[in-house]
Amino acid sequence: MAEPKAADFSVLEQLEEYNPVNLSLQEQTPLERVNSVFDLTDVFPRDWAYGALERLADRYGCLLAYPDGTYRGNQVILRYEFAAQLAPCLDALERQIKEATGQIGDADLQDIRRLQQEFAAELATIRGRVDNVEAQTAALEANRFTRSATVFGGEVILGLSAAAGGGPPGDGDSQPAFHQFTRLQTVSTFTGKDRLRVELAVGNFSDRGFGNRSAVDTDMALLSFQADSGNRVELSKVEYRFAVGDRVVLTFRPVGFSLSSVLTANSPYFDSGRGSLSRFTQENPVFKIGRLDGGMGLDWLVADKVRFQLAYGTRNSENSNPGGGLFGNDHSALGAQLLLRPAPRILTGISYINGYDDEGRLDTFTGSFNADTSGRLGNPAHIHGVSGTLQWRLQDNLTFGTWGGLMWTDFINQDASATTTTYLFSLGYSDPFGRRGDLAAILFGQPPKLVSGDGVTEDADTSLHFEAFYRFRMSDRLSITPGFFYITNPEHNSSNDDIFVGTVRSVFRF
Template identity: 55%
Template sequence: MQRLLMDIWEQGGPWITSIGLSLMVCHGPSPAWGKGLETSPPLKSITSVSELSDVEPTDWAYQALQSLIERYGCVTGLPGGRFEGRRSLTRDEFAAALNRCFDFISILPNHLAEEDVATLERLQRDFAAELSTLSGRVEDLTPRIAALEAQEFSPTLVMGGESIFALSAGFGGERGESEATNPVLTHLTRLGFVSSFTGRDRLRFEFQASNFANRGFASPSGFNTDMALLSFQGNTNNRVQLSRLEYRFALGDRFVVTARPVGFSLSSVLTANSPYFDAGRGAVSRFAEASPAFKLGRLDAGGGFDWLVSDNVRLQAAYGVRNANRPEEGRGLFNSDHSAFGVQVFLKPAPTVLTGISYINAYAENGRLDTFTGSFLADTNSFINEPARIQGVNATLQWRVAERVTFSTWGTWLFSNALNSDRSATTTSYLFGLSYSEPFDRQGDLLALLVGQPLRLVSGTGLPFGEDEDTSLHFELFYRLRVSDRIS
């Protein structure tokens, strides 16, 4: 994926350029992996011409198809009930259809007229070689299928993967001899599995390896700001780690419960409503991919529910903590020193509009937001450094202005109050995005411009280091170039 990231700070701030290639390799259909992938479709037996969705009674071949299907069972369909009558037919495919006719005739030979029998005998002679080959293939496939069925791990398990390769560099700002802004070549590789036990649930787990070391350009020896973090950035020292474990199940047709003991954030349940919230196909920066409100607290485990109240209204709630797997004091699921609860009303007021309004209530023992999306003062609440209650309001909007043009925006207000003193802090953030899909009539391509203000500390009382004096602005322009179904 070829993309350009431009972050501008007023006081001679840094610029970051990142050019990346995203490669996704998937196996099998899945709600989370492999969208748009095509495989050779299996043939489907049909008993009536009405089962073919692309065949109408007015078609010139309708009567012939009806006769072949209902009298001889010679015609097969494709997934989705399609016939695709304009597609060319190979000799092997014709031999397979002819073989179905012979099988049917061998059962009911007395139902055929003499001229039909003569025609079929001639076809049988003409296609003797193809029919013999086809019969051999079927016999050869039988033991192979039996072996695969005996060895398969799960009939419902689907695997998918993604690799992101990025060449990135930074420039600008106050330069020093030890400044870490040199060009780097990094990767993020993920392998995911999705399965179901009942058909109304989903088990998903994901492994990850990455090598963007030392917080990249955001390190103290670099630009020393979280605004330089990239969306695909991570570092496991190339070791494979479990990055996500999730189980979802439905209670009825409109209520879904989610539990995620590994890799949780509020956006695991609350819809972020951002068209750029995808490390491989969306925004290049961590800030621009989604609102900071959904990243509050650096959580790692939690759950929630998603209730489809009506066709246009959804009610979502999520609760998460940090260190949920540790039983000592200040840890665990309900006594953690960092926790967050969020509730969102998600609306579809028009066919081309999606909007969400959310309220967030969090607790941080050290008073920090820990979103890693804005200034250091904002994310640490100017070092309140004592237990604090954090409340926030967040609003999102997506509007498809035209068939290929989408406008999106979000705004966040976070209010932090210390529990043992009168210290308080108010931070804000916003972003506006405009995208144009499939420019030059290229399917899968996307051109987007994102402009916003990373998280900024705008006011407070009793703050040790005061407020942010300057306003940082973020400009991001990227073009997603689709090379094939699996490479962008």
Template identity: 40%
Template sequence: MPPPVMATIHHLAASLEYQTVVDIPFLIESQQALALNLSSSNSTKYLHKTDKNWHDIQRQVVKDKKNTTQASSKFLLSNQKKGASLTAYSPISKAIHIQPLDQSLPGSSKQLLTSKIAEPTTTLITQATSSAVVKVPGQQPYQKSNKQSVEFQVIAQVANSQITNLSETLTNEIPAVSKLSDVQSTDWKLQALQLLMERYGVTVLCDNDIFQGNRSVTRFEFAICLNGLLNYIQAQINTDQMKVIDQEDTIVLQRLQQEFTNELAVLQGHIDLLEARTAALETQQFATTTKLTGEVKFNLIDGWGGRVTGKGDSNPVLTYLTKLQFNTSFSGKDLLFIELAAGNAVNRNFADSDSFGTKMALWSEAGNTNNQTFLTVLQYRFTAFNDRITFKITPVGHRTYIVLNSNSSTEGLALSQFGEFSPVFRIGLEELNTGLGIDWSITDQTQLQFVYSAKNANDPNSGLFNSDSYAIGTQLLVRPTENFTTGIAYIHAQSEDGSLNTLAGSLNADTSGGFKERAQIQAINGTLQWRLLPNVTLGAWGGYIRTKSRESDAEANSTTYAVSLLVRDLFGREGDTLGVIFGQPLKLINGKLIQREDVSTSLHYELFYDFRVNNNISITPGFFVITNPEHNSGNNTIIIGGIRTRFRF
């Protein structure tokens, strides 16, 4: 049967729950009329398997025995509210016309049923006397009669000379399903779809106004929503998040699929085409593009306390730090990263001797370029081995924590430099400016990282691998669940004078007790992030550093630790973050042949609230307190407070 005719037949029967397709001989006599009578008996069954009352039809043919031609034809018997209709299709005449006895159908259905599809060369007229229960979502069930017989009379008149023309006329004039009438707001199909989408919580898959007001919905709009619902249910079943679907929902979904078969097929065709084009684009050369991003920070800061280690004098300051970043990709799987920066944070924001005289008081990213612009980072990274491994090459601005993930929830949020992440990742911060890195995703839950850093790698006398100061590090990160990540890192380094240069502890610890000899550094660090609740994250780190002179028996041992708690989306404001940090800055706990140990213990307390104005602007007020600065109980407590405003673009 040609698709347009079959589509029309299915459209006529789609609003009915009980349908029967009867395959009987259809007899046509040239230039004469044929009478065909059907009466209920035991022959052909209903296709609807949920119907317990199976009906059969006895075939009885009354014909003129002269010049007859027999051909197989399809008859669709459709129960209506107060009657029935018989749809007939002849492959010889290729003509179809339907005339229901019951004229009480809805307006749009009646018009379609009684409209002429071809020239009236062939006319099929049906008559019926029966009724059936028809259950349509959103409507009351129809009453079914007790009659067990259905009688039809079909009268056909065919002219052989016009069969060919009639076939062409039929093919040209039957409208495609996509051109049929829109779905009205009162139609059961739209009401059923809305009910199903609300029940499964996927109304966001449709435009907001589809189920609002009295507007009609095009068949393709309807098909898009239906397709989204079907895909969602299928995904839920595939992931075992949904075990079973209600039987009534299944019946309605099957009927809707049948009603919109053509639209769903066209939609799937478009999706397949887009996927094919996307795959083709991915295999073709990626267009070289450069994206500009940037960040500007305004810092309003003041400090109090600290009368021993420094002058203790401070006044409120307003500083800035600007970064412009150029991100260029040549293949879609690589990145050339260039960063330019300028800032004016004089005296490291109260950290120098003119103020509090301790690096423990350092504000986060307190950069000073005297308002001049410098190249601060130049890096090229690319992936290989099915994107499992990322290689990083950094001639300028290399840092250990660029490769070894700090695994800290407070990075980028904390106001203090110490509060961002462990000082172990900052070893050689101001010297080791060039390096290489490898990031290997062994599995989706396991990540292994390697880093190499060197000082003066551009000097031919030392080069990249013969520098007096270098660092080699590795870290294993494990994510056993989505809510928990832990890591263990090891760093082996060499320093010309034994200095660590972390800028996140006491001067005594950062210079390894001041023995000022070429030394080897061994460091180990552990981290964890644990999302206790969807909006609550617990973080922690702990590190140990051993510095051993290569020229004497001098050595120094230092430790650091911290615990943090972040609470997001407070007061119903999405994106806001409250942060609390407690820890011990890097402290020299013991050693040999050193000037002294840190006799007391400094503790770091920090509180901040990141207020997210929008996706591009955030305002972060807060403060941090350092007790016993420089791990010296003779020094007064230092308090640093301020407001940071960050602009991203």
């Protein structure tokens, strides 16, 4: 449940509250003001101090973070760092007092100074007591065997959505729908450097939503927050992560795995509740190859500006019969990614995916059916994918993002292959109109398209995807996002009617 944020090493599925990797970054670096708690890469809505940090940013504008975008809330800070955090908040508070009472005169300020001097001894005593408590806490931490904690959180996503057009490729007969997607999650730690996450989910947007035959009949119209469990609660994620030293984290996720569970998507909109509206624009479809469900991975902070990630997953990973299991599976993918930060405001990632599918399918469910099935041959194939991602914070509240992907399917038992491409450009403007926590975004791209190959039929034309939304922050826990996306030449076929999907998404987090 990560938030759209500027360039950094962590997004929705990256190391969350207990993140030993982030703790190994340089300690003595100047602090920088951030406009929103969403810009912090290691702070998430589940964190116990999330509300307090959000108020510091939204109400007082005095939230500071390290240049790499981390807050490092579990780290002991220096007195200088505490003073640097406190000073802008005091300035903001003084400004708000002046606005509320008209003006604070010099006499009033002198009275405040006299009070500070008068109670200097008491303040010194309190400071000494705090030092003693800090020393005792450090001793307890040094002698503890384990530190366990469990937190509970969740979100309820309500959508009122409608679609028009798309007849063909579908029948074009769809009605507005009111649907929901609810997630409940517990996060536990046993040592302070590990994390066990269990998630239950329930959804009711049935029959692929607007992607069914009677509506627009294309995966290009799928929403990012749609789910269908028939209103039955299902186990959607089970994950355990732990640190090996200070720079390596291992991940095991037997339920709810995808390559982006380990490989950072590097997308500002990779969040079903607060990110983009469509499935296609959430992340590079290359990371969705294989429709996996179980897997593992490694995340290694090679240097302060270099991160290497490795992920392996399968479908039907719980099945010990031939064609299932963790190895020898009919559907599997191995991915590697190198993340680089060439400048403080830029993060770029380069990834390679090597997969196998006994029917030669990509199964990203974001582009044309022809592309997703690699020309519909239905035979075993090796799949190779290359992804490039970039986030660039142009200004404090303006973020440019882009990604591109190429997927090549090489059929094993016949002389055939298929090449599929995709790309996206985005621009996000945070805190527009002076409203802290709001986000306006526009996105433009091409869903996966089969552009060339041997023994397969290429997509005839080109579909383009246009999307825009505005996220209103109503309170610390509630946001409402109206928006739409528009698809030209659905299924990369100019004979098909264009598609328009509009939605109002409401998200309540607790």
